[in-house]
Amino acid sequence: MKVLTLNFLTCAVKSCRTSADSFPLHPKDAELVSDDVELNPQLLVNLLPRIDWNALRTTATELGFPTLPEQPPTPEELQADEKMLQDLHKLLMETQISEGKLVCGACGHEYAVREGIANFLLPSHLV
Amino acid sequence: MLPTPSTSHVPYSRVYEPAEDSFLLLDTFSQDSETSFLSDRFPTSSPTPLLLEVGPGSGVVLAFLTAHAATLFGRSDVLTLGVDVNWFACEAAKETVRRAVKEAEEEEEAAAEGEVGKRDGENNGEAEGEGRTQNTRNRKSGRLLATAQGDLASPLRPGAVDVLVFNPPYVPTDELPTLPKELADPAAATPAVATTNDDSGKRKPVPKTTYAQDSTLLALAYAGGRDGMEVTDRLLAAVPDILSQRGVAYVLLCAQNRPEEVKARVRAWESDGGRWMAETVGSSGNKAGWERLQIVRIWRAVA
Ligand SMILES: C[S@@+](CC[C@H](N)C(=O)[O-])C[C@H]1O[C@@H](n2cnc3c(N)ncnc32)[C@H](O)[C@@H]1O
């Protein structure tokens, strides 16, 4: 799963949906792999307005990536900043979590990631 | 006609095989009326749309929508996700998307080279030729973010989804199957015996399932309980929370699901923005005014 996915996911426990602590999920013992993906500047520029930048900063730091600036770049700044484009592309589009866990900051539930597939099934979904 | 993604690698003994319902979705999204609706709804100047397919199964629909994003949505910066209860479906769908996107990109590259050749002939090839690899290239495909195992849209943040697609288990059945614990995480729970070649040619262990477990996985794909609506009703209940304001959901229904009643129920939902709309935008198996299968599009009218 691409790192960017974490910006759209939350804990599957119903009561966590409204809790601020359930987002973003925190990677634990994460193994990362990198895919070669062609850089698409337009995608990154159009993505920017729908990224939760604070959550992304947290995720980047937790995964050991260089700290992102406190404020997101504007679309114009991003378009003109080759290095920022490359960095974001690498983090969001190329880096994948292949193994490990995703931990909810509200209820502490740990979701396993195996072969790049996170498992959000809860005991209540099972027999 | 856009090519149908290849699913020859999918283990149909435990993952739903593409059928009339799957192809109805592909046909519906290919119609001019739908591509123009979607490109109006998500103009290229608006933020990148996020598409979620619930229950991608083989991945045939998810791969189609991802690989042909530019044709279907009028933009290639579409991000996609799949969530299925079935672990094997998650794995199969990921591979189906990978293959379909690769194929579309190879075509795209061949087309780009053809273009450059043409322009060279017209004697202005230089600058264009350079730009082609970056900005001016006609990208066809969106990007798959992940497939994940889960129940419906439960792992998604509220308001995150712009396009939701669900071909549910819709057949009326006396009982609704539930996923046995050991299948929730087959890779961990069952000893890997067989091996298969993954894309890099590496031998990779495959979790073993019993015949009974495979039957449960297939039952989860079609058995819809009462009126065939038990799973679909749960998904519909989550739609207002999961869809963004501009979001659109596509849900497949069969005649026994009483589609007219379903649409009426959706139109009566309360809304904090524009009112809820529900229309049939594709159907198949029409016989004397009786559509066996149909696709219902659900969205908020612009307020
Ligand atoms: C009718 S099949 C459709 C498969 C594929 N989308 C297609 O069109 O060929 C239904 C799919 O939904 C999945 N499914 C059933 N219940 C689910 C649930 N509660 N959450 C997520 N996926 C579910 C099944 O495992 C199956 O893959």
Ligand SMILES: [Zn+2]
């Ligand atoms: Zn939680």
